[in-house]
Amino acid sequence: MTKRAFKDAVYRQAAWIGKALASPKRLELLELLAQAPRTVEVLAAETEATVANTSQHLQILFAAGLLDAHKGGRFVTYRLADASVGKFLLDFRALSEKRRAEIDRIKRQFFAEMGEVEPVNQETLLERVRRGEALVLDVRPAEEFHHAHLVGAISLPLPELESRLSQLPKNKEVVAYCRGPFCVLAAEAVQRLRRHGIPAYRLEGSVYDLQALGLPTTASASGHPPAVDR
Amino acid sequence: MTKRAFKDAVYRQAAWIGKALASPKRLELLELLAQAPRTVEVLAAETEATVANTSQHLQILFAAGLLDAHKGGRFVTYRLADASVGKFLLDFRALSEKRRAEIDRIKRQFFAEMGEVEPVNQETLLERVRRGEALVLDVRPAEEFHHAHLVGAISLPLPELESRLSQLPKNKEVVAYCRGPFCVLAAEAVQRLRRHGIPAYRLEGSVYDLQALGLPTTASASGHPPAVDR
DNA sequence: CAATTAATCAATCATTCGCTTAAATATTAA
DNA sequence: TTAATATTTAAGCGAATGATTGATTAATTG
Structure with missing residues (x-):
C-alpha cells in the first residue's frame, strides 16, 4: 500500500460520514433519531417523505455507521448507533449555525x-x-x-x-x-x-x-x- | 413560510457543511489546512491532484463557510475560517474512527x-x-x-x-x-x-x-x- | 391460506458530482 | 509590453445521487 493509497483509503472511509450528512432529509432524520428511536413509517410521516425514500436514506445513514437497526415483528426500529453520534450531531449543528449565517436569518x-x-x-x-x-x-x-x-x-x-x-x-x-x-x-x-x-x-x-x-x-x-x- | 419550508430551508443550509465533508479530497485538504494556511498550488501538490481540481474543491469548502481565502499578490492563501472549524474537524475525525472500523484496519x-x-x-x-x-x-x-x-x-x-x-x-x-x-x-x-x-x-x-x-x-x-x- | 401491513428492492430519470482538459484572468517579472 | 506564474472558469463526460413508482419480501391477522 503506497502512502497515496493509504490516504485515499482512509479519507474515503471518513467521507462516508460526510456523505451521510450531505442531505437535508438525512439531517432531519438524524435530529429526530437523536430524540428517540423510531420506525421507518413514523420517520417518513414526520419528515413528510415517502416511506421508500425514507428507507433509502436510513440505509445510507446505517451504511455510514451512524445508525443501528433492529427488527421487531414487522417494524424496523432505527436509532443512533451510540451516544457519540448524538454528541457529534450537537457539534455539527453548532458549526452549521456558526458558519452559515443564513440559518439565523431563516430562523428569525x-x-x-x-x-x-x-x-x-x-x-x-x-x-x-x-x-x-x-x-x-x-x-x-x-x-x-x-x-x-x-x-x-x-x-x-x-x-x-x-x-x-x-x-x-x-x-x-x-x-x-x-x-x-x-x-x-x-x-x-x-x-x-x-x-x-x-x-x-x-x-x-x-x-x-x-x-x-x-x-x-x-x-x-x-x-x-x-x-x-x- | 410553512413549517415544512422552514425545516427544508434550515436543513438545506446545514447540508452545505455535510456536502463539504462528503469528498475524500476535501477532507484531506481540510486536515492540511488545519495545520497551517496554504496556497492552491501547494495544496494541489500535497494532495496529488491537479490545480484546477483542487481550486474547485477549495471553492466548495469556501462556499460552505469552512474556509477563508486571502489574495496576496498572485497567490491565494486558504485557511480554516476560524478555530471552531479546526475543533470540529477533530470531532469529525474522532467520530469517523469510532464509527467506521475499517479505518483502524487500514491503519494497522x-x-x-x-x-x-x-x-x-x-x-x-x-x-x-x-x-x-x-x-x-x-x-x-x-x-x-x-x-x-x-x-x-x-x-x-x-x-x-x-x-x-x-x-x-x-x-x-x-x-x-x-x-x-x-x-x-x-x-x-x-x-x-x-x-x-x-x-x-x-x-x-x-x-x-x-x-x-x-x-x-x-x-x-x-x-x-x-x-x-x- | 388469503389479506394486510411494514419495509425493502428495482427500475427509472433528471440532477449533481468529481475530474479532466483547455481557455481565460490577474498579477508579477523581464 | 511581453512572458511567466497562480488561479479560476468553462466545457464535457462518466458515475453517483435523490426522488418517484411499482413490485417484492417478510411478518401478522383474520
Whole structure:
C-alpha cells in the first residue's frame, strides 16, 4: 500500500460520514433519531417523505455507521448507533449555525412570522430555569419525554395542550422546549399558550443542548436513554 | 413560510457543511489546512491532484463557510475560517474512527507494512512525553511547526532528518508526531531513525489532538496560530 | 391460506458530482 | 509590453445521487 493509497483509503472511509450528512432529509432524520428511536413509517410521516425514500436514506445513514437497526415483528426500529453520534450531531449543528449565517436569518424570519415576541435572551431565560422561577414544559411527544428530559420538566405534548391547560399553576411564567432550534413545537406551544393569556417563552435548546449547558436531565449521555429510564 | 419550508430551508443550509465533508479530497485538504494556511498550488501538490481540481474543491469548502481565502499578490492563501472549524474537524475525525472500523484496519495494515514495531500503547507514550522522559520531534514542515507546536518539541522536518541526526542527544528515547493519525510523516521518521539505531516511537495525534489531551502547546485554540507566535 | 401491513428492492430519470482538459484572468517579472 | 506564474472558469463526460413508482419480501391477522 503506497502512502497515496493509504490516504485515499482512509479519507474515503471518513467521507462516508460526510456523505451521510450531505442531505437535508438525512439531517432531519438524524435530529429526530437523536430524540428517540423510531420506525421507518413514523420517520417518513414526520419528515413528510415517502416511506421508500425514507428507507433509502436510513440505509445510507446505517451504511455510514451512524445508525443501528433492529427488527421487531414487522417494524424496523432505527436509532443512533451510540451516544457519540448524538454528541457529534450537537457539534455539527453548532458549526452549521456558526458558519452559515443564513440559518439565523431563516430562523428569525420564521419565528417572527409565527408572531413570536422579541425572542427573549436565552441566557436570562436559562437563568430563570436554573433558579426554578419558571415552569418548564416539554412539548414533545410523550415517548421522547420518556426517553430523556430535563429534570423538573412537565410533559405536555402539543396535541394535549389545550385540554390540560387547567392543570398549569396560575401566575407562573412558562418556558417550553422541544427538539432544538430547528424544531417548531415549542414555538407553536408558546403561540397557543399566549392566546390563553399565559406568559410563555421558548427555549431554543434540545434536552441534550441543555444538558451540555449543565442543566440536570434524566439522560446520562447524549442520544441514549439513561439507566434510570429503562 | 410553512413549517415544512422552514425545516427544508434550515436543513438545506446545514447540508452545505455535510456536502463539504462528503469528498475524500476535501477532507484531506481540510486536515492540511488545519495545520497551517496554504496556497492552491501547494495544496494541489500535497494532495496529488491537479490545480484546477483542487481550486474547485477549495471553492466548495469556501462556499460552505469552512474556509477563508486571502489574495496576496498572485497567490491565494486558504485557511480554516476560524478555530471552531479546526475543533470540529477533530470531532469529525474522532467520530469517523469510532464509527467506521475499517479505518483502524487500514491503519494497522499500512503501518505494519511500513515495518512499524508493535505500535506502542499511546497512553504510556503520552505519559513518557508528559514526564519529559522522551525527546519529542515535530517532523512536519517548519512552517507548520511555527504555526503551532507542542511545547518542548524540536522541529525536525523529514527532509532534514539524516543531516541533523548528530544533533540529537544520545541514549534518549525519541517520540515523533506529525499531522495526526492519517499522516505518514511520523511513521517515516520513526522508520528512518530506527535504521540509525535510535529508539523511536510514533505519536498518533496532531498538535491539536495532543492539546485537547492537556499537553501544553504554543496554540491557544485549535486551528489558528497563537498570539505568541506572531 | 388469503389479506394486510411494514419495509425493502428495482427500475427509472433528471440532477449533481468529481475530474479532466483547455481557455481565460490577474498579477508579477523581464 | 511581453512572458511567466497562480488561479479560476468553462466545457464535457462518466458515475453517483435523490426522488418517484411499482413490485417484492417478510411478518401478522383474520
